[in-house]
């Protein structure tokens with residue numbers, strides 16, 4: 228792809244529909260805690276951010292991919308243009324939309340921040356990880372840091388002077404975070420000497436900010452094994468004095484820079500802490516052995532954002548494929564297939580291309596709806612009130628779905644986008660293959676998607692005595708009850724009802740397996756269960772949007788530009804309900820059969836080599 232060209236596309240009408248017509252954000256605006264925000268401000272922020280990403284981040288996407296990062300004299304040098312983009316991003320305040328005003332933010336709704344993240348990540352996923360990690364690390368310090376730590380680090384991290392990372396992974400401790408060996412040895416002044424190696428650290432070093440504040444999971448000497456004995460430390464790349472001024476190096480060295488499949492503009496580093504015995508860290512909040520609980524604060528936000536990265540990249544892949552399909556001409560219409568003189572048509576007219584396009588549209592818009600649903604639950608929880616607990620519960624329940632289903636669908640959509648372009652999709656000129664390479668990591672980092680599935684089946688389904696799951700099923704049930712006889716969507720709603728019932732029965736089955744000696748069937752089925760629940764949620768939200776779209780469309784003249792938009796919403800919902808949702812009941816049947824060949828095949832039976 229030509230360097231410096233923006234390929235990013237977003238459908239802002241779709242964002243407005245989700246926020247204002249479907250999720251009724253207007254009900255929350257203009258009152259605490261969103262007093263300063265009205266519908267106009269939200270629309271303006273989206274339009275301005277779209278302009279920013281198309282002008283600044285989008286043109287750097289291929290540059291970052293092709294140039295990558297370099298390690299020069301032990302320091303990471305980011306691709307050309309990244310430094311200027313970082314400065315502009317912070318000048319324009321795109322990372323503080325939903326940050327509390329008391330912490331220097333703009334106090335806006337999370338659901339808007341999620342849209343802003345989609346715009347940033349869709350235009351340039353690799354770049355956006357740098358401010359994303361800085362923001363996540365700052366949130367941990369805001370939530371758990373001492374007043375003194377907040378004073379020294381927070382403002383600098385929220386406004387781009389300092390960056391941040393999350394350092395969990397070690398060579399022997401990947402999914403098994405509790406196997407971490409990085410040590411923290413108490414020093415006389417209450418701080419700790421940190422020593423150990425972390426691997427695969429995103430944004431682990433760079434030249435965008437004055438300092439990089441690493442949040443490092445380490446074990447205080449003598450602490451318990453496993454995750455319980457882990458503590459979280461603030462370990463800056465360069466020391467920070469009492470007044471927040473940056474001093475000399477803190478013995479954090481970049482051991483290597485990984486060469487990888489995608490997100491090449493982001494520096495994935497091996498970091499060596501304390502090679503010379505001079506790396507000093509301080510406990511977050513001054514409290515030991517709370518590392519996992521504190522890190523989870525960052526990970527929950529990060530998991531939502533990884534799902535959003537997936538939605539962002541797959542959305543632009545879809546919109547680019549759509550654009551190509553409108554322009555590329557091949558073959559006559561199927562209705563004239565015998566006539567060699569029939570005019571060539573745009574590939575958009577061929578049924579299989581239309582199928583691919585609608586499949587992508589439904590998956591992108593459906594997973595976006597799911598992420599925004601989670602975010603609006605978060606915003607409603609912030610209002611407090613009697614149903615705050617319900618909203619918090621839904622945030623917990625939906626987080627693994629957004630992360631895992633959003634990222635799995637992203638790779639799938641990007642692959643379909645390549646297929647839609649044919650050979651042009653496979654070569655670099657069109658930028659689609661980069662989207663596909665970039666998207667693969669989303670299902671791996673921030674806990675692989677199997678780890679998300681285990682979080683769902685092992686923790687979230689039973690959380691609050693199963694109340695969160697029951698509330699979710701009740702929400703879907705109410706929609707089914709209200710719309711099962713809908714003249715247009717009735718048949719689709721009835722398929723949704725089948726999916727809901729299958730999901731409920733499967734949840735009971737999982738509990739049975741846990742109690743009757745068939746425990747290995749639970750992890751064997753976990754990914755499938757996550758998929759079933761995600762598809763049920765997406766099918767419900769798409770149909771909910773379609774019912775709204777249908778009502779709105781009835782009041783419009785046929786040639787109104789929104790008429791086609793609403794027709795698209797209806798088609799995507801029906802497509803998903805009739806082509807994807809029947810799979811939920813089918814998957815439940817497969818699970819019920821307790822087919823366990825992956826468990827019983829002898830290890831040597833996988834291959835003879």
Ligand SMILES: Cc1cc2nc3c(=O)[nH]c(=O)nc-3n(C[C@H](O)[C@H](O)[C@H](O)COP(=O)(O)OP(=O)(O)OC[C@H]3O[C@@H](n4cnc5c(N)ncnc54)[C@H](O)[C@@H]3O)c2cc1C
Nearest residue numbers: 393394395396401402427428429495671672673674675677
């Ligand atoms: C580009 C990139 C950026 C990253 N950024 C960061 C970062 O910023 N900070 C950070 O700390 N880490 C980061 N990581 C690390 C990432 O989070 C890990 O790669 C991921 O958690 C998986 O760990 P692993 O690679 O060791 O795989 P493993 O844990 O070895 O897993 C390999 C396979 O086994 C499966 N598996 C593992 N354990 C189990 C189990 N108990 N039950 C069932 N299946 C299991 C996994 O699902 C996976 O399919 C990054 C990785 C990459 C590649």
